[in-house]
Amino acid sequence: MARTIRAKVAVIGDPAVGKTALCQMFHSAGQRFPKHYLMTLGVEFCVKAIPLPNNVNVELHLFDLAGQEIYAEMCPAYWEGAAAVVLVYDVTRQHTLDACGNWYGRILETLGQNSLPGVLIANKCDLRERTIVPRAAGQALAQQMGMEFFEASAVEGQAVDAPFHALAAKMAEKYDESVDALQSL
Numbered sequence: 001m002a003r004t005i006r007a008k009v010a011v012i013g014d015p016a017v018g019k020t021a022l023c024q025m026f027h028s029a030g031q032r033f034p035k036h037y038l039m040t041l042g043v044e045f046c047v048k049a050i051p052l053p054n055n056v057n058v059e060l061h062l063f064d065l066a067g068q069e070i071y072a073e074m075c076p077a078y079w080e081g082a083a084a085v086v087l088v089y090d091v092t093r094q095h096t097l098d099a100c101g102n103w104y105g106r107i108l109e110t111l112g113q114n115s116l117p118g119v120l121i122a123n124k125c126d127l128r129e130r131t132i133v134p135r136a137a138g139q140a141l142a143q144q145m146g147m148e149f150f151e152a153s154a155v156e157g158q159a160v161d162a163p164f165h166a167l168a169a170k171m172a173e174k175y176d177e178s179v180d181a182l183q184s185l
Contacts, residue, residue, distance in 0.1 A: 002051075004057045005171055007171040010107060011062055011063060011088065012085060012107065018124060019064050019086075022123060043066065043074075045063055048164070050165055063079075065079075076106075079107050080111075082111065084171060085117075085118035086118060087103060089122060089123065092127050092133075096133075097137060101145075104116075104145055117167070119167050120148070120150070121151075122149070125153045125159075
């Protein structure tokens with residue numbers, strides 16, 4: 001029988017970076033790209049199980065939070081209990097990468113933690129002619145935060161699954177470490 005690990009994941013970043021598009025494309029296996037931008041009002045939620053080797057399924061409970069400042073006061077309530085974070089920025093807008101550090105600091109402060117497992121996603125990589133954020137800048141920020149770095153294009157469905165699968169593997173690893181620590185007591 002497969003073992004199931006459940007992990008609450010906060011998907012955060014500035015408005016219009018593609019958080020919802022990434023979540024919807026991942027959840028629908030590339031079948032549901034939102035053709036028209038609709039601002040997330042508060043939070044959107046979805047769950048997807050990822051099968052891993054050794055008969056383990058990791059259920060990612062994705063809380064896709066609105067990036068608009070008007071919703072800032074409600075974010076901490078949705079961040080409570082998060083086991084991981086997905087930070088997203090838009091490669092055509094430098095300030096969205098710069099804001100990722102602030103988003104990460106806010107969630108850490110809310111959770112009272114020094115670090116949190118997560119991934120940093122450079123979205124909209126299909127817009128090559130409009131890209132202004134160098135890959136190295138994203139990689140450097142991800143390394144500084146202790147996260148893996150990924151490039152994706154939600155509109156093309158390019159590399160959308162990879163960050164979520166990496167996060168699922170990280171959640172399984174973290175779970176195994178906590179079980180091992182309890183067994184050694």
